[in-house]
Amino acid sequence: MPHKQSYCGIGQNPRKTIPFLHLCKPRPFLMSKVKTLGQFIIEKQTDFPYAKGELSRLLRDIGIAAKIVHREVNKAGLADILGDAGETNVQGESVKKLDVFANEQFIAALSVGGECCAIASEENEDIIPIDTPQSKNAKYVVAMDPLDGSSNIDVNVSVGTIFSIYRRVSLSGPGTVQDFMQRGTEQVAAGYIIYGSSTMLVYTTGKGVNGFTLDPSIGEFCLSHPNMQTAKSGKIYSINEGNYVHFPDGVKKYIKYCQEEDKATKRPYSSRYIGSAVADIHRNLINGGIYIYPTTASSPKGKLRLLYECNPIALIIEQAGGKATDGRHRILEQEIKTLHQRTPFFAGSADMVEMAGDFMSKYSG
Ligand code: AHM
Ligand code: MG
Numbered sequence: 001m002p003h004k005q006s007y008c009g010i011g012q013n014p015r016k017t018i019p020f021l022h023l024c025k026p027r028p029f030l031m032s033k034v035k036t037l038g039q040f041i042i043e044k045q046t047d048f049p050y051a052k053g054e055l056s057r058l059l060r061d062i063g064i065a066a067k068i069v070h071r072e073v074n075k076a077g078l079a080d081i082l083g084d085a086g087e088t089n090v091q092g093e094s095v096k097k098l099d100v101f102a103n104e105q106f107i108a109a110l111s112v113g114g115e116c117c118a119i120a121s122e123e124n125e126d127i128i129p130i131d132t133p134q135s136k137n138a139k140y141v142v143a144m145d146p147l148d149g150s151s152n153i154d155v156n157v158s159v160g161t162i163f164s165i166y167r168r169v170s171l172s173g174p175g176t177v178q179d180f181m182q183r184g185t186e187q188v189a190a191g192y193i194i195y196g197s198s199t200m201l202v203y204t205t206g207k208g209v210n211g212f213t214l215d216p217s218i219g220e221f222c223l224s225h226p227n228m229q230t231a232k233s234g235k236i237y238s239i240n241e242g243n244y245v246h247f248p249d250g251v252k253k254y255i256k257y258c259q260e261e262d263k264a265t266k267r268p269y270s271s272r273y274i275g276s277a278v279a280d281i282h283r284n285l286i287n288g289g290i291y292i293y294p295t296t297a298s299s300p301k302g303k304l305r306l307l308y309e310c311n312p313i314a315l316i317i318e319q320a321g322g323k324a325t326d327g328r329h330r331i332l333e334q335e336i337k338t339l340h341q342r343t344p345f346f347a348g349s350a351d352m353v354e355m356a357g358d359f360m361s362k363y364s365g
Contacts, residue, residue, distance in 0.1 A: 037063050037201065037212045037221035047207055054115045054139055055165070055189060059203065061113035062142075062163055063221055065106045066193040066201055069147070069161065070214055072101055073195040098153050099123065102146035102161065111135070116142050117168055118175025120339050122308060127339065129174030140188065141166050141179040143308040143339075149276025158196040160278025164312035165189040180307060180339060184332035190312035192278045202228065202282070204319040209285075225286075230322040233351040234288020235269045238280040246297035250327065250360035254292075257359065277304065281313055281347060285320055290348035290356060294327060302326070302344035306336055310345050323353040327360040 035043075041056045048055070103123040110116040114134030120127045120143040130138070142165055149159040165188045168179045191203025199214040201221050211225030237258045244252065258269040272289070274280050280291050293304050304310050314324030314331040324331040324347035334343060346353050 035223040058115040061109045065109035069102045070199040099147035131174040141175045145308045158279035161193040184311035190315040209320045230320040231288030234349045236289030238273045239292040243296040248364040250364035251294045254356045254359040284348045290352040293345045301342040304345045306341045306343045323350045
């Protein structure tokens, strides 16, 4: 039965409202149903018996930066921060591009938080070692793409933040590049934030995937998608087909397979491509489907970056029951040699990723 509510809002007929005033009390019924990201993180800390709360605080810091970026993304058109970095707005204030702004917010939140000793970002050539009194004994490093989907920033289409957390391998002081040269299997936590029709934060610490929707009225991420699971197979394939002529034969044949008619496997599948990896992955995670960014002529090693795009997404997809490969091998086991290393990326529903892999082995050697 839906919960009956009475409203005492402005604009209601007072004569009608007054007899029902006794119903206008706070609604503990609703509040008790809401679990905020902060509450959830603290609750989950007990999953790690020796945890001292550092990872929880780090996730909290990421959540804070995400709210600030959400605010700017939502007023980007008004705030005049869509243009190139270095522009000046009508008030004569200096204007930062949204991706530069997001980068600065995440760096600031992680530096002040004290739990992170170095950051690797898509926006920075080299790592950003954090050398503050608070971070002296920090255990973690964070790799991130602060605002992914750059081609969508200026046109009001969903963009996202992707993050990946590793335990440092260096002993103390500011983190080093070596702290980031770890395989994806070593990730302690990973997640993304999608700034879409609503803003959501989805993360995993290796014990399932949980999604939180930002309720702007209370300024909190609230648990909305507990224990997210992706379907074994789906009906969506997501790939930039404009690059078709440059795809490996295995991908070309797989696309044709997706387009063929076959009742038993519910083909043809639908093609859906936003061009923001976070948004494409998020939709396919919920509805079932495959996302592919293969090698192309302009990106002979693939376009997406292993460290801060593919590894965190792969951990989430696997934790939700899906698969992520480079067309042949598991993404999380790839050796990482440089911060901005690229890789082909096939991720999503397990059966679909396997099938695409079969096409790759058969037709692309
Ligand atoms: P970016 O990090 O410069 O934004 O590039 C990554 C993005 C992904 O979000 C998206 O899936 C892909 O690039 C889109 O590329 P394309 O426009 O070549 O299809
Ligand atoms: Mg990116």
